[in-house]
Amino acid sequence: MVDPETKTIRGIVIPTDWYDNGHPRSVAIATYREQKYLVAESPKCRQLLSLLNERVVVSGKVHQEEQNMVIDVGDFYRDIA
Numbered sequence: 632m633v634d635p636e637t638k639t640i641r642g643i644v645i646p647t648d649w650y651d652n653g654h655p656r657s658v659a660i661a662t663y664r665e666q667k668y669l670v671a672e673s674p675k676c677r678q679l680l681s682l683l684n685e686r687v688v689v690s691g692k693v694h695q696e697e698q699n700m701v702i703d704v705g706d707f708y709r710d711i712a
Contacts, residue, residue: 635692640668640702641710642689644682655680660689660702668693668702675704686710 642662646655647669658679660668668689670676679687691705 635694635703637690637705638693638702639688639690640666642666642668642687644679644685644687646683655683658683660687666700668700669696671701671703673704675707679704679707682709
């Protein structure tokens with residue numbers, strides 16, 4: 632198994648799964664290079680839910696699960712550039 636790599640990515644917070652009531656349950660970061668990183672469940676993931684469709688810079692450990700890249704968020708902030 633490969634150790635997770637620490638990465639910083641820029642992109643837009645998008646929903647990937649929804650509760651029955653239509654509220655988003657999980658999110659991903661869609662990068663400006665057309666890649667998608669699923670955000671691992673954590674308190675940081677729940678904070679990112681409040682930034683849907685916002686531009687962000689996210690850093691954390693990245694690993695692959697099946698066909699998906701997953702980031703365990705260490706820190707993030709709005710991308711104002």
